[in-house]
Amino acid sequence: EIEKKAFGNYLRLGNQTPPDEIKALTVSNDPQAGYLAPAEMSTEFIRDLVEYSPIRSIASVRSITSSSVKYPKRTGVTNARWEGETEESEESAPTFGQLEVVPHKLTTFTDVSNELLNDSGGTAEAEVRMALAEDFGKKEGTAFVNGTGSGQPEGLMTHADVPETINGSTSALSADKLIELMYALPAMYRNAGTWMMNGTTLGVIRKLTDGDGNFLWQPSFQAGQPETLLGRPVIEAVDMPDYESGSFPIIFGDFSAYRIVDRLAMSILSDPYTQARKG
Structure with a gap:
């Protein structure tokens, strides 16, 4: 409750939020002084994304706190051979490589009127969360299927090594x-x-x-x-x-x-200036 109230005040006041409430919002001991989103909101945010991105329900999802995650990758196997009773074994060794997955940044902004913030009866935080969840969920779902891998995730349909079976007819599915x-x-x-x-x-x-x-x-x-x-x-x-x-x-x-890697450090910044003249 303390974090939710502080987050609502942060949406209204931005950088004018009292320092003790800024402390309540810090959920990650990050070099940049933490992220202004309560932990409960971060959890609900990911839960809402599942509704819009069915890939998450069938893929392997993990969270990291570093800038990337590296997976060892076996690129070859040993070479066993049939041998007679007194023959010596021949040495063989598997070969390994490394695959690095780098999370990409997805950003957006939403304008919320002062009237909504002041008269919403405490629902402004939920409105902001749902607006972000819908937008992020749609963009993520598209990227997980058709993403290019350049500045965004690589989609399931993008990788050149995925084989295909040709239907052979444009009028009837076989x-x-x-x-x-x-x-x-x-x-x-x-x-x-x-x-x-x-x-x-x-x-x-x-x-x-x-x-x-x-x-x-x-x-x-x-x-x-x-x-x-x-x-x-x-x-x-x-x-x-x-x-x-x-x-x-x-x-x-x-x-x-298919690996989905979340760098769970959601950052929310309040901008009370850009649209101030429009309320």
Whole structure:
């Protein structure tokens, strides 16, 4: 409650906020004197993002406090050989590299009127949080699917090494090609795989049947259980391409291998000057 009240005062007063309330807002012992957002707001902010970014629900998400995170990467295996009873073993060694993930900065601003701040009955903080969560969530979701990797996250659809299965027709989606796509994956990934597509493509998928007239798409009959396609769950992502010539509208894989790294140090600055003449 102390932090929430202090944050509301900070939105109204900016740098004129009393020093003891500035102290209450500091949730990170950072060289720049902390970040003016209460811890509870940071937690709720991330929770709200999940609603707008379904990639977070299937990817591996971790938080860091440094400027980047480095993953060891094995680039080769040992070379075992069959040997006779008295033959010597030959040495071989795996090779390793390193993969560095650097978090990118996402920023925006929102104008809040003095009337809302003064007459909102304490809801101004929630209004600001939801405005930011909706904006950040949409931008994150788009980047996690189609991000270029330059100044923003690299999206699932961007990496050149992701193989594809060609449907072969621009007028009809082939059920056989869906099966081919699924079984192109090694079993350990296939058995943990998830389908992802947008709503337009999902509408086409729901009409597909096998030779006996059974629908490939199966609805969820139990609360908490996902809809399935060929036995694997389906999630809808609005940022996936539409089903059309030259596009890749469906992706299937074990998305836990996709890393989302949050540098959880949300910074909020109050600017009481830029729009002061407009209230």
